[in-house]
Amino acid sequence: IRLGAGGVMLPNHSPLMVAEYYGTLATIYGDRFDLGLGRAPGTDPVTASALRRGSGQLDDFSVDVAQLVQYFQPSPVDDFGLAGAEAAAFGLSPNLASIRNRILAIPGEGTEVPLWMLGSSLGGAQVAAALGLPYSFASHFAPQYLRNAVATYRANFNAEAPTAQVDRPVFM
Structure with a gap:
């Protein structure tokens, strides 16, 4: 049985928060979880702005989807052969040069949650x-x-x- 979210209106949420929430579900349910993304705010511009703490505009939607995809990808492997979250679980510091300037979604990283538009x-x-x-x-x-x-x-x-x-x- 596949599980999924049939309507996360991405303009109302930070891609990092979505990656962590749905990464948690994917961690629990494995590769049975899908994420449906909508580009409409689903509300008026004032409420959309309050939800996202931004303008509520759809201009950045493709950028947000690209960020979300990145958060679901595995981290670069460190010198011990471990990715960021795995290294942290073992009390090791990942190779900072390999993940410099990369924000990690934990949980979420490496789950590669399938997206549906x-x-x-x-x-x-x-x-x-x-x-x-x-x-x-x-x-x-x-x-x-x-x-x-x-x-x-x-x-x-x-x-x-x-x-x-x-x-x-x-x-x-």
Whole structure:
């Protein structure tokens, strides 16, 4: 049985916090956990700003997704052959030169939680395609956009994106 979150509106949350929360779930449930990311704030701009402590704008969404993917990646291995979190568990200091300027999500690091892009518009389809992520379309919100969204996603899918998690379009 797969488990997952069907609606983390990333503009309302710090990518580090999301990585730690869902990294915890992935640590408990292993590779059975998926994370669905939405780019809409899901509320008015004032509330979105209060939730994120930022502007509430969607301009930085792709940057936030890239950060989130990075937090889920394994740390570089240190001189003992251990990654950052593993080294800390053994009371060792990881090779600081190998992880300089890198913030670690613990738990989260190394869990490589699969991401799904959520959307109900052509914009969501374009973001999912550009980032090389699976795409789940909310046809119950906007059934009139379903055909165009799937066509846009499939036509523009980029398996070479640094954030790509699948090698071909995966649509739900």
